[in-house]
Structures are given as C-alpha cells and as structure tokens.
Amino acid sequence: MLSVNLGPLSLPMGHLLLLFAFVVALIAGAMAGRREGVPIAGTLADVFLVALLTARIGFVALYFEHYRDDLLGIIDIRDGGFSVLAGVAGALALTAWRMRRHPRIRRPLAIAMTAGLISWGAIAGLIALMEQQTASLPQASLATLDGNSVQLSELAPGTPMVVNLWATWCPPCIREMPVLEQAQKDNPGVAFVFVNQGEQPETIRRFIQEQELSLTNLMTDFGGSLGRTTGSHGLPTTLFYNAEGRQVNAHMGELSNATLAHRLEQFEAP
Secondary structure, three states: OOEEEEOOEEEEHHHHHHHHHHHHHHHHHHHHHHHHOOOOHHHHHHHHHHHHHHHHHHHHHHOHHHOOOOHHHHHOHHHOOOOHHHHHHHHHHHHHHHHHHOHHHHHHHHHHHHHHHHHHHHHHHHHHHHHHHHOEOOOOEEEEOOOOEEEHHHOOOOOOEEEEEEOOOOHHHHHHHHHHHHHHHHOOOOEEEEEEEOOOHHHHHHHHHHHOOOOOOEEEEOOOHHHHHHOOOOOOEEEEEOOOOEEEEEEEOOOOHHHHHHHHHHHOOO
C-alpha cells in the first residue's frame, strides 16, 4: 500500500509511519518522564524538527547539481527528497547534546528515542519486505490513445520501467511532466510509461499539445484499475520496476529532478 485515505486527503505511507513513530516516542517519553518528574515533549519535538531539517540538507547536498539552477527548489519539500541516514544522524546528535546538558532527561529521552526508532524501523522494514516479495508488474490491461488494448507487461519486456499515474486536472502531475519528459530522453535504457487515470483520449491529446510535451508510451486507464491494484489512492504516483518486473521503489507526489535521479540510481549497473 502506497498511501492511505483520510477523508479527502491521501497521505503517503512513509509519512504516516513517521508520524506514528513520533506519537510512540511521545507516549513512551511521557510515561518515563512522569516517573522522573521531567517533561520531554518539547525536546522530542525539537529532535523531530532537527531530523527533518538535516534529512533535507543531506539530500540536497547529495543531489545539489539538480538544484543548482533552481535554488528555490531546495526549500520545496513537496518532492519528498530526504536522506534517512542524515535525518537519523541529526536526531541522534541533538539527543546526545540534550542529554549531556540536562542529565535528568537522559533516561526518559533515551526510552522515547528507542521506542520511536524501533517502531519506525520495524514497521517500515516489514512493509518493505512484504512489498519486495509480492509487488510485481501488474497484469493491467491499458489502452493507447488510438483505442488499442495493450498489457503493461508487453510494452518493454526485459527493460527497467517507470510507470507514472497522472491526470490533466492534477497540478503536481503537470509540474512534474517536464521532469519526466527530460528523463525519458536522458535514459533510453529505461521504459517510461504514462498511464492517464480516467480521462478521454481527446482530453489527453489536447493537454499534450498545449503543454508542448513529447512523450512516448501514453496510455489510458479509464477505470483507474492500475491505481487500485498498486495501492495508490492519490496522484501523481510513480512506480519503478526492474528488468525482471519486480517493483523496487515507488513515489507518491510530485517528482523533482533530484528525487527522480535518486530513484533512477537503482537501475544503474553495479
């Protein structure tokens, strides 16, 4: 499952896991802090914010070449570009510093951080393992803009594939289209497939012409079956499959040049 619907909102599973881990840390810290007579909710909030900040800084540092011509993109976190290792390092560094300065919070803060990290790591690892074992290229029947039926697995057998679920009414889909268009040109060894969700061919053709886009493998999915099959409840969603047809990654939300480059690295030869 890539996302969860909460009323009108569709939230990526990774974000929900992070919030869940933070809540677990708050509960564990509150229980331990009550016994010590020390409140640590504020400290945990600081650690959480520093983790997000350092995770973003770490990601930007790794892929700065893609932000060089778009410095404002550095603060646009809608692309989901975060470095997990940098974030964990930042959280642990601030935790160690606070423990050193305030000895009374050492025990409750250590308990809270341990509970949060274990809950996040265990659930994220379990989900990743389940997806790795079960996620494969869906046997989805799509249609070309000319109305011809085609199976997704028939488009580029034996080739890494990037499948983008999108719609013309979706603003982040529109913003990321030039990024995907350029990536399609720069990565001839990867098949890019653009699967429109629920719109008519005339609407898609008009959109492509107005946006002056040059895309191959434009498909339609009138019933939105591909999104349901892959567990995506929001647009845009981009799925990454290796040459054997196994799903190796997924991204819900707008892609930037940096986040797409990060995802495409898994297709590079070792």
